[in-house]
Amino acid sequence: MDFISICFISLVLLMILSIVFLLMSLNFLFFNLIYLIEWEIISLNSTSVVMTLLLDWMSLMFMSFVLLISSVVIYYSKDYMSHDYNINRFIMIVLMFVLSMMLLIISPNLISILLGWDGLGLVSYCLVIYFQNTKSYNAGMITALSNRVGDVALLMAIAWMMNFGSWNYIFYLEIKNQTFLMMIIGSLIILAGMTKSAQIPFSSWLPAAMAAPTPVSALVHSSTLVTAGVYLLIRFNIIFLNNYLGQLLLLISGLTMFMSSMGANLEFDLKKIIALSTLSQLSLMMMILSLGFMKLAFFHLLMHALFKALLFMCAGSMIHNLMNFQDIRMMGSLCKMMPLTSTYFNISNLALCGMPFLAGFYSKDLILEMVILSNVNKMIFFFFFFSTGLTVSYSFRLIYYSMIKIFNLMSLYSLNDESLVMLKSMMILLIMSIIGGSIISWLIFPVPSMICLPLYLKVLVLLICLMGGLMGYLISMFFYYKMNYLLKNFMMKMFFGSMWFMPIISTLSMIFLPLMMGKKLVKEMDQGWSEWFGGQGLYLNMKNMSQYFQFYQNNNLKIYMLMFILWFFIIFFFVF
Known part of the structure; x- marks a missing residue:
């Protein structure tokens, strides 16, 4: 079966399932x-x-969104991954990834959750190392090992829940x-x-996972x-x-969001900027939760799923046109x-910022007002x-570098908007990023709530956004014209720009603690003492002894002469 048929079948199937699940979720919500x-x-x-x-x-609506984004990403991959000889394998891995996520979403049982959870970890490793080079292998190893901590925690939770007699957590929570x-x-x-949502101290794997193809990043992140x-x-x-777990998570996710x-x-890598943006929004969800x-x-x-998938797909289109340049x-002047890709990119960026009446505004503005009301x-x-x-700030900085300043690459590059497949796939998410916020907010919050705030607190959210945009633009100007007076301290830039040295620490800790210790244990124990005193040592000793006795059992004249002389000298010594 060729790629076009696999792509078309999976696209149509996922889109139909997405619409069916959305209608079911509305029915479940209403009744x-x-x-x-x-x-x-x-x-x-x-x-x-x-x-x-x-x-x-909740599960049906989330599945609907996941399937919608998956179908759009698969259609987008038809053009983006057209150079790949193993494109069928790529689509199959993406479908396995979506299946694992479906299993996790509809499971109230910790064991079936673990199946989907581990499926996500294993398939994400395959996708991160898809471009087979050293950087991808290292990123895949960091991703897999970081997520294994969460897998072990889930296994321990399953073991503890044996005290209840069942793993259906939904019956025991209240x-x-x-x-x-x-x-x-x-x-x-x-x-x-x-670990799965990359909070401190497990944050370093999320930007490293950008080694995966861009359509995968759009789906994963x-x-x-x-x-x-x-x-x-x-x-x-x-x-x-009513316990300290929520307060601890609030502090950790707040630090992660700031970091x-x-x-x-x-950051100057386009995909890493969007990955750190994902980490920031995940921390915002954790904090309000x-x-x-x-x-x-x-x-x-x-x-966030809507505008972030669109943002990644626009970034992928730019990288594709710039012949894989990500800096x-x-x-500049894109x-x-x-023009069309730039329009999509700017709209998704403004939705991320919380621009009024786009998708991100309805959630972020409500979140910040509820924080003001909270204790x-x-x-x-x-x-x-x-x-x-x-x-x-970083959204406007990204807009400045990609749209406003002059084009900084070689002049022989031909940039265009001629990929209709990419544009059509991004158009669906563009419409959802514009109208999705108001529609879903009407559905999820049908009863209006009264939020009564003084004027200065009501304007605070808008003022913070305006100040942040101005700061992003000014910092970009300082960087671009080599007038970086605000951030002259190299160590400060190094500290904040490298996620508080977390990737370095996690990489070195993986190298020096488990990997080097494992190497020493293998050399000293498995291939050393245990070999010598175990089966291999016993085998070598018995082999040498059998060779020794075999040599004597051969009726050789030299042996008899040697034994005769030896006995002669012994008798002579004792007698005389």
Whole structure:
């Protein structure tokens, strides 16, 4: 079967399923329905292994968005990956990735969640090392090893839940919330969510995973792999109430949001800037979830999936036209040569900033107003608002470098907007990024809430955005005209620009602690002492002894002469 047929079949199937799931989710939302479908696989003593599917408005709507973005990405790959000889394999891996995410979304059972969770980890490793070079192999190893921590945490949570007699967590959250056992399970679940959503100290794998092809990045960093951790914590949202777990997660995600926003303002790789932007938005979801606003976190998760997938696809189109250049200092004046792609790019960037009446505005503005109403301290308040300003800052910096300044690459490059496949695939997400926020907010929050704020707090969100955009533009000007007075300290730039040295620390810790220790253990124990005193040593000793005795058993004259002389001297010595 050729690529066109595989691409077309998967595209049509995913799009139809997306529409069906969206209509089902609206029905479930309107009638407030929840369906639990159970299939008991095995029963051992009092513990039963049950395959369970949870269908409610949240899982169906999330699946609809994932399938929509997947279908668009597969259509986009038809042009972007057209040079690849193994394109069928690429599409199959992407479909396996989507299947793993589906399994994770509809599972209220920790074992089936682990199946989808591990499926995401393994398939993401295959996708990160898809371009087979040293950089991709290193990035894939960091991604896989970082995510294994979360996998182990989930396994330990499964072991602890054996005390309840079942792994269907959905039955125990409200009843057992205050128990010490549920606190342990909750802390393990939070650890798993932190690794998959790349919170501190597991943040370094997310920018490294940009070694994957751009269509994969558009899928992974918008609605699948990195959002799996947030979605898991949304399902376990009750464990944050009335204990210190929520406060701890709030602090860690606030630090991650600040760190990633600062790093994006000092980064020059286009895909890494968008990856750090993803990390910043994930931390925003984690923070608002820690405060107890589960629906708000889910709403922003959906909106972020739309405009972030569009942002990655626009970046991929630019990189494709620039013959795989990713440095934003090499770009400039792209709006003159690629007007449609530049329009899509700017609209998705403004949606990310929270521009009024785009998709990101409805979620981010509501989140920040709920933070103002909540009982948070000054540090958390600073993390929320300063990081939002930094988000607008790096977005406007990106617009300046790619659209406003002069074109900085070689003049023989022919840039154009002639790829209709890419443009048509991006058009679907563009429409959703414009109208999706208002429509989904009307559906998820049908009853209006009264948010009463004084004028200076109401204007604060808009003021922060305007100040952030101005700062981004000014910093870009300082960088471009070599007048970088604000950021002259090299070590400060190095510290904030390299995610607080986290990639270096995690890489070195992987090299020096587990890998070097494993090498020494293999050399000293497996191939050393245990070989000498174990089977190989026994084999060598018995082999030498058998060769020795075989030599004597041969009726050789030299041996008899030697033995005769030896006995003669012994007798002579004892007698005389």
